[in-house]
Amino acid sequence: MARAPLGRQQLLDAARDELVRGNGVMELSALTRRAGLSTGALYHHFGSKSGLLxxxxxxxxxxxxxxxxxxxxxxxxxxxxxxxxxxxxxxxxxxxxxxxxxxxxxxxxxxxxxxxxxxxxxxxxxxxxxxxxxxxxxxxxxxxxxxxxxxxxxxxxxxxxxxxxxxxxxxxxxxxxxxxxxxxxxxxxxxx
CATH class of the missing domain: 1.10.357.10 (Tetracycline Repressor, domain 2)
Incomplete structure (x- = not known):
């Protein structure tokens, strides 16, 4: 069964968790694994990693x-x-x-x-x-x-x-x- 795509807030929550776990370092691959999504969702909602931050x-x-x-x-x-x-x-x-x-x-x-x-x-x-x-x-x-x-x-x-x-x-x-x-x-x- 495929997962429903995560929305904007779910991406923010996952990114916050990654930043805390990584002491300020957030790798996109770790974020996408944690959230179970592709980088396309991140770019769709935020335009870039900087936009997410x-x-x-x-x-x-x-x-x-x-x-x-x-x-x-x-x-x-x-x-x-x-x-x-x-x-x-x-x-x-x-x-x-x-x-x-x-x-x-x-x-x-x-x-x-x-x-x-x-x-x-x-x-x-x-x-x-x-x-x-x-x-x-x-x-x-x-x-x-x-x-x-x-x-x-x-x-x-x-x-x-x-x-x-x-x-x-x-x-x-x-x-x-x-x-x-x-x-x-x-x-x-x-x-x-």
């Missing part, structure tokens, strides 16, 4: 944006309390996704994705800067902190800090890791 990146960062969105945070809290919660959510998201260590420890899974990854990081840094400006406008952050530099610093620090925490032995809990990363974040922003 870009879709994986998109899904990861879309989930991260959702997990850390303002709608997920306590509406009536002060700026620092909301941002501490956002930091915990940022860390928890990475700890929950087995692909996160692969994405954080490699500059890019494919040379063609370097620019795409830079766009995601810039977008997160820009959002962090806008958020810092908002905290300054509310009078809850010092005004002598440059929001653009601080936003880049916070996002870069969190990404590298999470990668370091994920390599730790024993592995800390997401709450422990988030607390370890919140302290330097708060200090860099002048939060007492």
């Amino acid at each position: 870009a879709a994986i990146y998109d899904a990861f960062y879309k989930g991260l944006r959702h997990a850390t969105a303002d709608a997920q945070l306590p509406a009536d809290a002060d700026w620092a309390t909301r941002e501490r919660d956002r930091t915990y959510r940022f860390v928890a998201y990475h700890f929950a996704d087995p692909l996160a260590p692969v994405l954080l420890d490699r500059t890019a899974l494919d040379p063609q994705l370097t620019e795409l990854e830079a766009v995601y990081i810039q977008h997160m840094s820009d959002n962090a800067a806008a958020n810092i400006r908002h905290g300054q406008t509310l009078g809850q952050l010092p005004t002598d902190v440059d929001p653009d530099s601080a936003g880049a610093f916070v996002i870069g620090g969190l990404r590298h800090g999470i990668a370091q925490q994920l390599r730790s032995t024993p592995l800390p809990s997401p709450d422990q890791a988030a607390e370890r990363l919140w302290r330097p974040t708060a200090a860099s922003l002048g939060i007492v």
Whole structure:
């Protein structure tokens, strides 16, 4: 009995599994064996291996944006309390996704994705800067902190800090890791 052709989501799931198993290396032959399909299905849905990897990146960062969105945070809290919660959510998201260590420890899974990854990081840094400006406008952050530099610093620090925490032995809990990363974040922003 022939297998039904796998759809787009099944290809994404199989590719994520291969990336995790291969620590960032995904051979098309292994992917097609795992998924039980031909490379034609991959090219039909994604155009190329880079297109498949870009879709994986998109899904990861879309989930991260959702997990850390303002709608997920306590509406009536002060700026620092909301941002501490956002930091915990940022860390928890990475700890929950087995692909996160692969994405954080490699500059890019494919040379063609370097620019795409830079766009995601810039977008997160820009959002962090806008958020810092908002905290300054509310009078809850010092005004002598440059929001653009601080936003880049916070996002870069969190990404590298999470990668370091994920390599730790024993592995800390997401709450422990988030607390370890919140302290330097708060200090860099002048939060007492």
